[in-house]
Amino acid sequence: MDSTLQERARVTRRSLLEAAARLFAEQGYAGTSVNDVSAASGRTSGSVYFHYASKEGLALAVVRDRFATWPSLAARYANPATPPLERLVTLSYEAARALAEDTLTRAGARLWAERDTIDAPLPDPFALWTTAATRLLAQARASGHLAYRVRPAPTACILVRSFFGLCTLTEALEGPQRITHRLTDWWHLTLPCLQRGADPAETVRRARAEVMNGAAPGVTA
Template identity: 75%
Template sequence: MRTILQERARATRRSLLEAAACLFAQQGYASTSVNDISARSGRTSGSVYFHYASKEGIAQAVVREGFATWPSLVPRYDDPSVPPLERLVALSYDIARALAEDSLTRAGARLWAERHTINADLPDPFVLWTTAVTRLLAQARAGGCLATGVRPAAAARTLVRAFYGFCTLTEALEGSHALTVRLSDWWRLTLPALQRDPRDGHAPTRQAM
Protein backbone atom coordinates (compact mmCIF):
# COMPACT_ATOMS: atom_id res chain seq x y z
CA MET A 1 0.00 0.00 0.00
CA ARG A 2 2.80 2.38 0.91
CA THR A 3 4.52 1.72 -2.42
CA ILE A 4 1.31 2.48 -4.30
CA LEU A 5 0.92 5.79 -2.46
CA GLN A 6 4.54 6.70 -3.17
CA GLU A 7 4.06 5.94 -6.86
CA ARG A 8 0.93 8.09 -6.94
CA ALA A 9 2.77 10.93 -5.24
CA ARG A 10 5.62 10.71 -7.77
CA ALA A 11 3.13 10.68 -10.64
CA THR A 12 1.35 13.72 -9.22
CA ARG A 13 4.59 15.65 -8.77
CA ARG A 14 5.63 14.79 -12.30
CA SER A 15 2.34 15.89 -13.83
CA LEU A 16 2.49 19.17 -11.92
CA LEU A 17 6.09 19.71 -12.99
CA GLU A 18 5.32 19.05 -16.65
CA ALA A 19 2.25 21.29 -16.59
CA ALA A 20 4.24 24.09 -14.98
CA ALA A 21 7.09 23.62 -17.46
CA CYS A 22 4.75 23.97 -20.45
CA LEU A 23 3.25 27.15 -19.04
CA PHE A 24 6.57 28.69 -17.98
CA ALA A 25 8.05 27.95 -21.41
CA GLN A 26 5.05 29.43 -23.23
CA GLN A 27 4.22 32.51 -21.17
CA GLY A 28 6.96 33.02 -18.59
CA TYR A 29 7.04 32.98 -14.81
CA ALA A 30 5.17 36.20 -14.05
CA SER A 31 2.24 35.34 -16.32
CA THR A 32 1.76 31.86 -14.86
CA SER A 33 -0.26 31.37 -11.68
CA VAL A 34 -0.71 28.38 -9.41
CA ASN A 35 -4.30 28.21 -10.64
CA ASP A 36 -3.01 27.98 -14.21
CA ILE A 37 -0.75 25.08 -13.24
CA SER A 38 -3.62 23.42 -11.40
CA ALA A 39 -5.93 23.73 -14.41
CA ARG A 40 -3.27 22.55 -16.88
CA SER A 41 -2.39 19.49 -14.78
CA GLY A 42 -5.95 18.59 -13.84
CA ARG A 43 -4.98 18.67 -10.15
CA THR A 44 -6.28 20.91 -7.39
CA SER A 45 -4.42 23.99 -6.16
CA GLY A 46 -4.15 22.23 -2.82
CA SER A 47 -2.25 19.44 -4.53
CA VAL A 48 0.15 21.97 -6.04
CA TYR A 49 0.90 23.52 -2.65
CA PHE A 50 1.16 20.12 -0.96
CA HIS A 51 3.92 18.96 -3.29
CA TYR A 52 5.79 22.22 -3.98
CA ALA A 53 4.78 24.71 -1.25
CA SER A 54 4.92 27.72 -3.60
CA LYS A 55 5.20 28.82 -7.21
CA GLU A 56 8.83 29.64 -6.50
CA GLY A 57 9.35 26.05 -5.37
CA ILE A 58 7.92 24.78 -8.64
CA ALA A 59 10.22 27.10 -10.59
CA GLN A 60 13.24 25.77 -8.71
CA ALA A 61 12.21 22.19 -9.46
CA VAL A 62 11.66 22.96 -13.15
CA VAL A 63 15.10 24.57 -13.50
CA ARG A 64 16.72 21.66 -11.69
CA GLU A 65 14.98 19.08 -13.89
CA GLY A 66 15.37 21.05 -17.10
CA PHE A 67 19.10 21.54 -16.89
CA ALA A 68 19.65 18.01 -15.56
CA THR A 69 19.27 17.02 -19.21
CA TRP A 70 22.69 18.43 -20.07
CA PRO A 71 25.04 16.32 -17.94
CA SER A 72 22.81 13.25 -18.29
CA LEU A 73 23.52 13.27 -22.03
CA VAL A 74 27.28 13.09 -21.53
CA PRO A 75 27.57 9.30 -20.93
CA ARG A 76 26.32 8.77 -24.49
CA TYR A 77 29.55 10.33 -25.69
CA ASP A 78 32.15 8.35 -23.79
CA ASP A 79 33.24 6.22 -26.75
CA PRO A 80 37.05 6.60 -26.82
CA SER A 81 37.14 5.58 -30.48
CA VAL A 82 35.45 8.89 -31.39
CA PRO A 83 37.63 12.02 -31.14
CA PRO A 84 36.69 14.14 -28.08
CA LEU A 85 35.99 17.31 -30.07
CA GLU A 86 33.68 15.36 -32.36
CA ARG A 87 31.85 14.07 -29.29
CA LEU A 88 31.59 17.61 -27.94
CA VAL A 89 30.00 18.87 -31.16
CA ALA A 90 27.54 15.95 -31.28
CA LEU A 91 26.61 16.56 -27.64
CA SER A 92 25.89 20.22 -28.35
CA TYR A 93 23.38 19.23 -31.04
CA ASP A 94 21.54 17.00 -28.56
CA ILE A 95 21.34 19.88 -26.11
CA ALA A 96 20.15 22.26 -28.83
CA ARG A 97 17.41 19.79 -29.76
CA ALA A 98 16.37 19.57 -26.10
CA LEU A 99 16.21 23.37 -25.90
CA ALA A 100 14.06 23.38 -29.03
CA GLU A 101 11.75 20.45 -28.26
CA ASP A 102 11.73 19.46 -24.58
CA SER A 103 9.34 21.51 -22.44
CA LEU A 104 11.30 21.05 -19.20
CA THR A 105 14.56 22.11 -20.81
CA ARG A 106 12.91 25.08 -22.51
CA ALA A 107 11.18 26.15 -19.31
CA GLY A 108 14.40 25.83 -17.33
CA ALA A 109 16.18 28.09 -19.80
CA ARG A 110 13.42 30.70 -19.74
CA LEU A 111 13.18 30.70 -15.95
CA TRP A 112 16.93 31.11 -15.67
CA ALA A 113 16.72 34.11 -18.00
CA GLU A 114 13.92 35.52 -15.82
CA ARG A 115 15.61 34.63 -12.51
CA HIS A 116 15.69 38.24 -11.29
CA THR A 117 11.88 38.28 -11.29
CA ILE A 118 11.65 35.14 -9.13
CA ASN A 119 11.82 35.51 -5.37
CA ALA A 120 13.96 32.40 -4.86
CA ASP A 121 17.49 31.19 -5.51
CA LEU A 122 17.49 29.05 -8.62
CA PRO A 123 19.99 26.19 -8.95
CA ASP A 124 23.12 27.02 -10.94
CA PRO A 125 22.59 24.96 -14.09
CA PHE A 126 26.04 25.37 -15.56
CA VAL A 127 28.44 23.74 -13.08
CA LEU A 128 27.94 20.13 -14.17
CA TRP A 129 27.82 21.05 -17.84
CA THR A 130 31.06 23.02 -17.58
CA THR A 131 32.69 20.06 -15.83
CA ALA A 132 31.60 17.73 -18.64
CA VAL A 133 32.99 20.04 -21.33
CA THR A 134 36.23 20.45 -19.39
CA ARG A 135 36.65 16.68 -19.35
CA LEU A 136 36.13 16.38 -23.11
CA LEU A 137 38.59 19.18 -23.80
CA ALA A 138 41.13 17.60 -21.45
CA GLN A 139 40.78 14.34 -23.38
CA ALA A 140 41.33 16.24 -26.62
CA ARG A 141 44.48 17.80 -25.19
CA ALA A 142 45.77 14.43 -23.96
CA GLY A 143 45.24 13.04 -27.45
CA GLY A 144 47.09 15.91 -29.08
CA CYS A 145 43.94 17.29 -30.74
CA LEU A 146 43.56 20.55 -28.81
CA ALA A 147 45.11 23.76 -30.08
CA THR A 148 48.22 24.95 -28.29
CA GLY A 149 47.37 27.47 -25.60
CA VAL A 150 43.77 26.32 -25.08
CA ARG A 151 43.20 25.53 -21.41
CA PRO A 152 40.36 23.05 -20.92
CA ALA A 153 38.73 24.59 -17.83
CA ALA A 154 38.89 28.18 -19.08
CA ALA A 155 37.76 27.20 -22.57
CA ALA A 156 34.88 25.14 -21.14
CA ARG A 157 33.57 28.11 -19.15
CA THR A 158 33.66 30.29 -22.25
CA LEU A 159 32.08 27.67 -24.50
CA VAL A 160 29.19 26.92 -22.14
CA ARG A 161 28.36 30.59 -21.65
CA ALA A 162 28.70 31.40 -25.34
CA PHE A 163 26.61 28.37 -26.32
CA TYR A 164 23.81 29.28 -23.91
CA GLY A 165 23.80 32.90 -25.06
CA PHE A 166 23.86 31.81 -28.69
CA CYS A 167 20.86 29.50 -28.18
CA THR A 168 18.92 32.11 -26.21
CA LEU A 169 19.43 34.85 -28.79
CA THR A 170 18.79 32.55 -31.76
CA GLU A 171 15.46 31.48 -30.31
CA ALA A 172 14.49 35.07 -29.51
CA LEU A 173 15.26 36.28 -33.04
CA GLU A 174 14.34 33.28 -35.19
CA GLY A 175 12.50 30.76 -33.06
CA SER A 176 13.57 27.43 -31.60
CA HIS A 177 13.32 25.68 -34.97
CA ALA A 178 16.45 27.56 -36.11
CA LEU A 179 18.71 26.35 -33.29
CA THR A 180 20.24 23.28 -34.91
CA VAL A 181 20.70 25.07 -38.24
CA ARG A 182 22.46 28.07 -36.71
CA LEU A 183 24.54 25.80 -34.50
CA SER A 184 26.36 24.60 -37.62
CA ASP A 185 27.38 28.19 -38.31
CA TRP A 186 28.52 28.59 -34.70
CA TRP A 187 30.77 25.52 -34.82
CA ARG A 188 32.30 26.54 -38.16
CA LEU A 189 33.48 29.67 -36.41
CA THR A 190 34.39 28.10 -33.05
CA LEU A 191 35.86 24.70 -33.83
CA PRO A 192 38.98 25.90 -35.70
CA ALA A 193 40.01 27.82 -32.58
CA LEU A 194 39.91 24.60 -30.55
CA GLN A 195 41.53 22.21 -33.01
CA ARG A 196 45.26 21.73 -33.13
CA ASP A 197 46.77 22.87 -36.40
CA PRO A 198 47.77 19.68 -38.26
CA ARG A 199 50.86 21.53 -39.51
CA ASP A 200 52.06 21.83 -35.92
CA GLY A 201 54.46 18.95 -35.54
CA HIS A 202 55.19 19.56 -31.89
CA ALA A 203 53.89 17.18 -29.26
CA PRO A 204 51.20 18.62 -26.99
CA THR A 205 52.56 20.31 -23.90
CA ARG A 206 51.25 19.81 -20.41
CA GLN A 207 49.43 23.00 -19.44
CA ALA A 208 47.67 24.04 -16.29
CA MET A 209 43.92 23.72 -16.48
Protein backbone atom coordinates in the same frame (compact mmCIF):
# COMPACT_ATOMS: atom_id res chain seq x y z
CA MET B 1 3.08 4.96 2.55
CA ASP B 2 2.40 1.77 0.56
CA SER B 3 3.58 1.27 -3.01
CA THR B 4 0.20 2.20 -4.56
CA LEU B 5 0.09 5.53 -2.74
CA GLN B 6 3.72 6.19 -3.59
CA GLU B 7 3.02 5.61 -7.26
CA ARG B 8 -0.01 7.91 -7.15
CA ALA B 9 2.07 10.59 -5.49
CA ARG B 10 4.80 10.20 -8.13
CA VAL B 11 2.29 10.47 -10.97
CA THR B 12 0.70 13.53 -9.39
CA ARG B 13 4.05 15.26 -8.88
CA ARG B 14 5.01 14.54 -12.47
CA SER B 15 1.75 15.83 -13.91
CA LEU B 16 2.07 19.02 -11.88
CA LEU B 17 5.70 19.46 -12.95
CA GLU B 18 4.92 18.98 -16.64
CA ALA B 19 1.91 21.30 -16.53
CA ALA B 20 3.97 23.96 -14.77
CA ALA B 21 6.79 23.57 -17.30
CA ARG B 22 4.43 24.10 -20.25
CA LEU B 23 3.04 27.25 -18.67
CA PHE B 24 6.42 28.62 -17.58
CA ALA B 25 7.83 28.03 -21.08
CA GLU B 26 4.88 29.78 -22.75
CA GLN B 27 3.96 32.50 -20.24
CA GLY B 28 7.00 32.97 -18.04
CA TYR B 29 7.16 32.87 -14.26
CA ALA B 30 5.25 36.08 -13.54
CA GLY B 31 2.53 35.15 -16.02
CA THR B 32 1.82 31.78 -14.41
CA SER B 33 -0.15 31.23 -11.20
CA VAL B 34 -0.71 28.19 -9.02
CA ASN B 35 -4.32 28.23 -10.19
CA ASP B 36 -3.09 28.05 -13.79
CA VAL B 37 -0.99 25.00 -12.95
CA SER B 38 -3.92 23.44 -11.15
CA ALA B 39 -6.23 23.95 -14.13
CA ALA B 40 -3.67 22.75 -16.69
CA SER B 41 -2.85 19.60 -14.72
CA GLY B 42 -6.40 18.75 -13.69
CA ARG B 43 -5.28 18.72 -10.04
CA THR B 44 -6.36 20.91 -7.16
CA SER B 45 -4.39 23.89 -5.91
CA GLY B 46 -4.10 22.03 -2.63
CA SER B 47 -2.26 19.28 -4.49
CA VAL B 48 0.21 21.81 -5.85
CA TYR B 49 0.94 23.16 -2.38
CA PHE B 50 1.13 19.66 -0.88
CA HIS B 51 3.77 18.44 -3.33
CA TYR B 52 5.72 21.63 -4.04
CA ALA B 53 4.78 24.04 -1.21
CA SER B 54 4.76 27.14 -3.48
CA LYS B 55 5.12 28.43 -7.01
CA GLU B 56 8.79 29.03 -6.23
CA GLY B 57 9.09 25.36 -5.30
CA LEU B 58 7.59 24.38 -8.63
CA ALA B 59 9.98 26.65 -10.51
CA LEU B 60 12.97 25.20 -8.64
CA ALA B 61 11.81 21.64 -9.43
CA VAL B 62 11.43 22.46 -13.14
CA VAL B 63 14.94 23.92 -13.36
CA ARG B 64 16.46 20.98 -11.49
CA ASP B 65 14.65 18.37 -13.55
CA ARG B 66 16.45 19.01 -16.84
CA PHE B 67 18.13 22.36 -17.26
CA ALA B 68 20.39 22.23 -14.21
CA THR B 69 21.36 18.55 -14.41
CA TRP B 70 20.98 17.39 -18.05
CA PRO B 71 20.70 13.72 -17.01
CA SER B 72 20.15 12.49 -20.57
CA LEU B 73 23.58 13.70 -21.71
CA ALA B 74 25.72 11.58 -19.38
CA ALA B 75 26.15 8.74 -21.87
CA ARG B 76 27.31 11.12 -24.61
CA TYR B 77 29.82 12.77 -22.30
CA ALA B 78 31.37 9.53 -21.06
CA ASN B 79 31.54 7.56 -24.34
CA PRO B 80 35.23 6.65 -24.75
CA ALA B 81 34.72 5.45 -28.33
CA THR B 82 34.22 9.05 -29.52
CA PRO B 83 37.12 11.57 -29.60
CA PRO B 84 36.78 14.25 -26.89
CA LEU B 85 36.21 17.20 -29.22
CA GLU B 86 33.61 15.28 -31.19
CA ARG B 87 31.90 14.45 -27.89
CA LEU B 88 31.85 18.15 -27.07
CA VAL B 89 30.25 19.02 -30.41
CA THR B 90 27.74 16.17 -30.07
CA LEU B 91 26.78 17.34 -26.59
CA SER B 92 26.12 20.81 -27.95
CA TYR B 93 23.73 19.41 -30.57
CA GLU B 94 21.92 17.38 -27.91
CA ALA B 95 21.58 20.48 -25.74
CA ALA B 96 20.39 22.57 -28.70
CA ARG B 97 17.77 19.95 -29.55
CA ALA B 98 16.51 19.97 -25.98
CA LEU B 99 16.41 23.77 -25.83
CA ALA B 100 14.38 23.80 -29.04
CA GLU B 101 12.05 20.84 -28.42
CA ASP B 102 11.88 19.69 -24.81
CA THR B 103 9.31 21.57 -22.72
CA LEU B 104 11.01 21.04 -19.37
CA THR B 105 14.39 22.17 -20.71
CA ARG B 106 12.86 25.21 -22.38
CA ALA B 107 10.99 26.09 -19.20
CA GLY B 108 14.15 25.70 -17.13
CA ALA B 109 16.06 28.02 -19.45
CA ARG B 110 13.34 30.67 -19.34
CA LEU B 111 13.04 30.45 -15.57
CA TRP B 112 16.78 30.83 -15.14
CA ALA B 113 16.70 33.90 -17.38
CA GLU B 114 13.89 35.29 -15.18
CA ARG B 115 15.61 34.27 -11.92
CA ASP B 116 15.56 37.81 -10.50
CA THR B 117 11.76 37.59 -10.32
CA ILE B 118 11.78 34.28 -8.41
CA ASP B 119 12.10 34.27 -4.64
CA ALA B 120 14.26 31.14 -4.57
CA PRO B 121 17.91 30.47 -5.45
CA LEU B 122 18.04 28.57 -8.73
CA PRO B 123 20.96 26.24 -9.47
CA ASP B 124 23.55 27.46 -11.96
CA PRO B 125 23.63 25.06 -14.94
CA PHE B 126 26.62 26.72 -16.55
CA ALA B 127 29.11 25.51 -13.93
CA LEU B 128 28.24 21.92 -14.86
CA TRP B 129 28.67 22.63 -18.57
CA THR B 130 31.93 24.51 -18.04
CA THR B 131 33.38 21.67 -15.98
CA ALA B 132 32.36 19.10 -18.59
CA ALA B 133 33.77 21.16 -21.45
CA THR B 134 37.02 21.76 -19.55
CA ARG B 135 37.51 18.03 -19.03
CA LEU B 136 36.81 17.21 -22.67
CA LEU B 137 39.23 19.90 -23.85
CA ALA B 138 41.86 18.59 -21.43
CA GLN B 139 41.34 15.06 -22.78
CA ALA B 140 41.70 16.41 -26.32
CA ARG B 141 44.97 18.08 -25.34
CA ALA B 142 46.25 14.85 -23.77
CA SER B 143 45.44 12.91 -26.95
CA GLY B 144 47.10 15.50 -29.20
CA HIS B 145 43.87 16.74 -30.79
CA LEU B 146 43.76 20.22 -29.27
CA ALA B 147 45.38 23.13 -31.05
CA TYR B 148 48.52 24.59 -29.51
CA ARG B 149 48.06 27.46 -27.04
CA VAL B 150 44.40 26.54 -26.37
CA ARG B 151 43.91 26.47 -22.60
CA PRO B 152 41.04 24.17 -21.56
CA ALA B 153 39.54 26.09 -18.61
CA PRO B 154 39.22 29.62 -20.07
CA THR B 155 38.29 28.21 -23.46
CA ALA B 156 35.50 26.12 -21.92
CA CYS B 157 34.11 29.19 -20.18
CA ILE B 158 33.98 31.14 -23.44
CA LEU B 159 32.47 28.22 -25.38
CA VAL B 160 29.68 27.62 -22.85
CA ARG B 161 28.69 31.26 -22.65
CA SER B 162 28.85 31.67 -26.42
CA PHE B 163 26.76 28.54 -26.97
CA PHE B 164 23.93 29.57 -24.67
CA GLY B 165 24.01 33.11 -26.02
CA LEU B 166 23.78 31.76 -29.56
CA CYS B 167 20.78 29.58 -28.67
CA THR B 168 18.98 32.39 -26.86
CA LEU B 169 19.45 34.98 -29.59
CA THR B 170 18.67 32.55 -32.41
CA GLU B 171 15.38 31.57 -30.79
CA ALA B 172 14.45 35.20 -30.17
CA LEU B 173 15.32 36.39 -33.68
CA GLU B 174 14.62 33.37 -35.88
CA GLY B 175 12.70 30.83 -33.82
CA PRO B 176 13.78 27.57 -32.13
CA GLN B 177 13.72 25.58 -35.37
CA ARG B 178 16.82 27.48 -36.55
CA ILE B 179 19.02 26.74 -33.54
CA THR B 180 20.69 23.66 -35.03
CA HIS B 181 21.39 25.49 -38.30
CA ARG B 182 23.09 28.38 -36.51
CA LEU B 183 24.98 25.97 -34.24
CA THR B 184 26.46 24.30 -37.31
CA ASP B 185 27.61 27.70 -38.61
CA TRP B 186 29.11 28.45 -35.19
CA TRP B 187 31.07 25.21 -35.03
CA HIS B 188 32.38 25.66 -38.57
CA LEU B 189 33.75 29.01 -37.42
CA THR B 190 34.96 27.90 -33.99
CA LEU B 191 36.24 24.33 -34.28
CA PRO B 192 39.14 25.05 -36.67
CA CYS B 193 40.61 27.22 -33.89
CA LEU B 194 40.40 24.31 -31.43
CA GLN B 195 41.04 21.09 -33.31
CA ARG B 196 44.37 19.70 -34.48
CA GLY B 197 44.98 16.61 -36.58
CA ALA B 198 41.46 16.14 -37.95
CA ASP B 199 39.02 17.77 -40.33
CA PRO B 200 36.76 20.11 -38.28
CA ALA B 201 33.99 20.04 -40.89
CA GLU B 202 33.89 16.24 -40.76
CA THR B 203 33.77 16.31 -36.95
CA VAL B 204 30.76 18.64 -37.08
CA ARG B 205 29.07 16.51 -39.74
CA ARG B 206 29.46 13.30 -37.72
CA ALA B 207 28.33 14.90 -34.47
CA ARG B 208 25.27 16.48 -36.03
CA ALA B 209 24.33 13.29 -37.88
CA GLU B 210 24.64 11.23 -34.69
CA VAL B 211 22.13 13.44 -32.90
CA MET B 212 19.80 14.11 -35.81
CA ASN B 213 19.64 10.45 -36.80
CA GLY B 214 19.65 9.03 -33.30
CA ALA B 215 16.81 7.69 -31.16
CA ALA B 216 15.89 11.17 -29.94
CA PRO B 217 13.98 13.38 -32.38
CA GLY B 218 16.11 15.98 -34.15
CA VAL B 219 15.69 19.64 -34.86
CA THR B 220 15.28 20.49 -38.50
CA ALA B 221 17.76 22.93 -39.96
